[in-house]
Amino acid sequence: MKTRIVIIGGGPSGLLLSQLLHRRGIDSIVLERKTKDYVLSRIRAGVLERGIVKLMEEAGCADRLHAEGIPHDGTLVSYGDEMFRVDFTELTGTPVMVYGQTEVTRDLYEAREKAGGRIDFEVEDVQIHGADSDAPYVTYTVGGEAQRIDCDFIAGCDGFHGVSRQTIPLSVRTEYEKVYPFGWLGILSETPPVSEELIYANSSRGFALCSMRNPQLSRYYIQCSLSDSVNDWTDDAFWQELKRRIPSDVADKLVTGPSIEKSIAPLRSFVTEPMRWGRLFLCGDAAHIVPPTGAKGLNTAASDVHYLHEGLCQFYETGSNEGIDRYSEKALSRVWKAERFSWWFSSLLHRYPDQSPFDLKMQIAELEFLRSNKAAQKAMAENYVGLPY
Ligand code: FAD
Ligand code: DHB
Numbered sequence: 549m550k551t552r553i554v555i556i557g558g559g560p561s562g563l564l565l566s567q568l569l570h571r572r573g574i575d576s577i578v579l580e581r582k583t584k585d586y587v588l589s590r591i592r593a594g595v596l597e598r599g600i601v602k603l604m605e606e607a608g609c610a611d612r613l614h615a616e617g618i619p620h621d622g623t624l625v626s627y628g629d630e631m632f633r634v635d636f637t638e639l640t641g642t643p644v645m646v647y648g649q650t651e652v653t654r655d656l657y658e659a660r661e662k663a664g665g666r667i668d669f670e671v672e673d674v675q676i677h678g679a680d681s682d683a684p685y686v687t688y689t690v691g692g693e694a695q696r697i698d699c700d701f702i703a704g705c706d707g708f709h710g711v712s713r714q715t716i717p718l719s720v721r722t723e724y725e726k727v728y729p730f731g732w733l734g735i736l737s738e739t740p741p742v743s744e745e746l747i748y749a750n751s752s753r754g755f756a757l758c759s760m761r762n763p764q765l766s767r768y769y770i771q772c773s774l775s776d777s778v779n780d781w782t783d784d785a786f787w788q789e790l791k792r793r794i795p796s797d798v799a800d801k802l803v804t805g806p807s808i809e810k811s812i813a814p815l816r817s818f819v820t821e822p823m824r825w826g827r828l829f830l831c832g833d834a835a836h837i838v839p840p841t842g843a844k845g846l847n848t849a850a851s852d853v854h855y856l857h858e859g860l861c862q863f864y865e866t867g868s869n870e871g872i873d874r875y876s877e878k879a880l881s882r883v884w885k886a887e888r889f890s891w892w893f894s895s896l897l898h899r900y901p902d903q904s905p906f907d908l909k910m911q912i913a914e915l916e917f918l919r920s921n922k923a924a925q926k927a928m929a930e931n932y933v934g935l936p937y
Contacts (some may be wrong), residue, residue: 549697551577551666553860554686557706558587558667560649561832563656563850567607568857569847574864577697578667578672579688581706584657591809593738594650594759594767595620595746595843597934599665600652600850609655616762617647618884620745623921623932627750627912629795632919635690639915639922639929646746649846650760676702676715700827701872703856710711716825728815728839728894729901730754733772735807739741741766742794742802745879746933750915754899755841756793769840771898772812783807815839817891819883822876829856829875836883838890841897847934848886852879854937862899882935889931912914 555562560579566576578756580587596617604610621637629682637643660667685698704712713721732755741760749756754771761767770789772781785805791799820838823830832849855878859871896914900907918924 549577549695550699551575551697552700552864553577553703554579554697554701555703555705556676556712557670557704557710557834558584559707559832560653560656560707560846561662561701561704561834561853562825563653564603564607564850565705565831565853565857566665566667567609567656567659568603568853569860570660570665571606571608571923572861574860576665576703577593578660578665579669579671579686579932580667580669581674583669583841584667588650588654588657591648591650591734591811593840593843593846594646594761596645596652596849597847598646599854599934599937600847601645603651603850603854604655607656609659612651612655613647616651617645618760618762619643620646622745624743624745625745625750625915626747626795627915628752629797630919631795631798631866633745633749634925634929634932635916636929636933639926640933642933646760652659652846656721664753664764665697668781674706674711676712676828676833678702679715679828682827684827685714695707701860702828703835704828705832706831708837710834711740712828712830713820714832715771715828716830717901720822720825722821724817724819724821726817726891728817728898730898731776731812731839732757732769732815733776733781733786733812734767734769734810735783736761736809737766737768737805738764739766739805739809742798747794747798748893748897750897750911751793752899753789753793755897756790757841758790758794758798768881774814776812778810778812781810788809814903815894817887819880819887820906821880822877823852823879824872825912831856835879836887839894840890841894842890842932844886844890848883851882851937855879862937869928880937885931885935893928
C-alpha cells in the first residue's frame with residue numbers, strides 16, 4: 549500500500565490530523581491498536597479551548613459541538629469554605645466550551661467514515677522503518693496478516709505508551725519528567741452538576757474538581773493516593789469525600805447517584821524533545837503529558853495537530869519545507885507554556901505529602917492574591933482559555 553501520511557494512533561490527535569488533511573486533499577491512513585468502541589469508552593478531557601473548536605470547524609466536524617457543547621464564561625476556585633470566580637470572557641474576551649473528548653472523537657470518526665477515510669483497527673506490532681531516510685514505511689499486522697505502507701511522512705499520534713516516540717534513538721531525544729505523588733479518582737454520574745460552572749477546590753483533605761458533560765451528566769474528581777485502586781472507593785465513600793473538600797453550602801446542594809464510570813489517573817508532567825526525527829513527527833500525548841489540572845492535555849494535542857497540518861499543507865501545496873522544518877520548535881514553544889500552567893495550577897490546588905506549614909501558607913497567599921488581583925486573574929484566564937497558536 550501507499551499513502552502520503554501514515555498516522556499511528558486513532559485518538560483525537562490522529563483523527564483530527566487525518567480529517568484536516570483530507571479537507572485539503574491530502575490522503576492518509578490511520579492505524580489504531582484498539583477497537584473504535586474501546587477508544588470511545590475512554591472518559592478523558594471535558595473542556596475545549598477556542599483553538600480546538602476552530603480546528604473542529606475547519607475539519608467540518610463542529611455542528612454537534614456547537615449544538616450540544618456548553619460555553620463557559622468563567623470558573624470557580626474554592627479553598628476551604630471560601631470561593632471566588634475568574635471571568636474568562638470579561639478578562640480575555642473568550643469563553644471555553646464544555647464538550648467531552650469522547651464526543652470530539654465520535655464526531656471525528658463519523659467524519660472520517662463519511663469521507664471514506666481508511667482506519668485500520670486492532671493493528672498489532674506497528675513498526676516504523678526508515679524515518680530518517682527519504683523512503684519511510686510502516687509495517688504491522690492486522691487479523692494475522694502482515695501489511696506494509698510506504699509513505700512520505702509518519703505522524704506519531706499514538707499516545708504516551710505508543711511506539712513512535714520509542715522509535716527515535718535515545719541519542720537524539722531528551723526527556724523531561726516530573727511525577728506527582730498523587731492521582732485523581734474520577735467518576736461520571738447521571739446527576740445534575742452541582743454548579744453551573746466548574747469548581748476547582750483546594751481543601752485540607754486534598755484537591756477536588758466539580759465538572760460536567762451536560763445538564764444531566766456530572767464529572768467529579770478527587771485527589772487520591774497513588775496506592776489507591778478503584779475498588780477501594782465505593783460510590784458512597786467518593787461522595788462523602790467530595791463533600792468534605794468543597795465549600796459546605798455547595799456540598800449541601802450536591803446531588804449524588806450511582807457512578808457509571810470510575811477510574812484513577814496518575815499525574816505526570818512529561819516532554820520529549822525534539823518532536824521530529826526525519827520524516828517522523830510526534831503529536832499530542834506521544835510527545836508530552838500534563839497533569840490534568842487546567843484541562844490542557846487534549847487542547848495541547850490539538851495545537852500540535854494545527855502546526856503539523858499547516859506544515860504538511862505548505863509542503864504539498866507550495867513545495868516549501870519551512871513549516872515542517874519548524875514544526876518541533878513551534879509546537880514545543882506552546883507545549884512548554886501549557887506544561888508551566890498545568891504544573892502551576894496543580895501546585896496551587898493539591899496537598900503534597902511533604903508540604904510544610906510554610907508551603908501551605910504560600911498556597912493560601914497565592915489563592916488570595918489570585919482572588920483579589922485582576923492582573924493575576926487575567927494571566928490565569930489567558931492560559932486557561934488557551935494561548936494563541
Ligand atoms: P491518545 O488519546 O492517547 O490516543 C492515542 C491512540 O493511539 C490511542 O487510541 C491508542 O490506542 C493508540 N495507540 C497506542 N499505541 C499504538 C500503537 N502501537 N499502534 C497503533 N495505535 C496505538 N486531559 C484533559 O485535558 N483533561 C482530563 O481530564 C484528562 N483526563 C485523562 C485521563 C487519562 C486516564 C489519560 C490517559 C489522559 C487524560 N487527559 C486529560 C489527557 C487527554 O485525554 C490526552 O491529552 C488526549 O487524549 C491526547 O490525545 P492523543 O490523540 O494525543 O492521544
Ligand atoms: C475536566 C478535567 C480537567 O482536568 C479539568 O481541568 C477540567 C475538566 C473534565 O473531565 O471535565
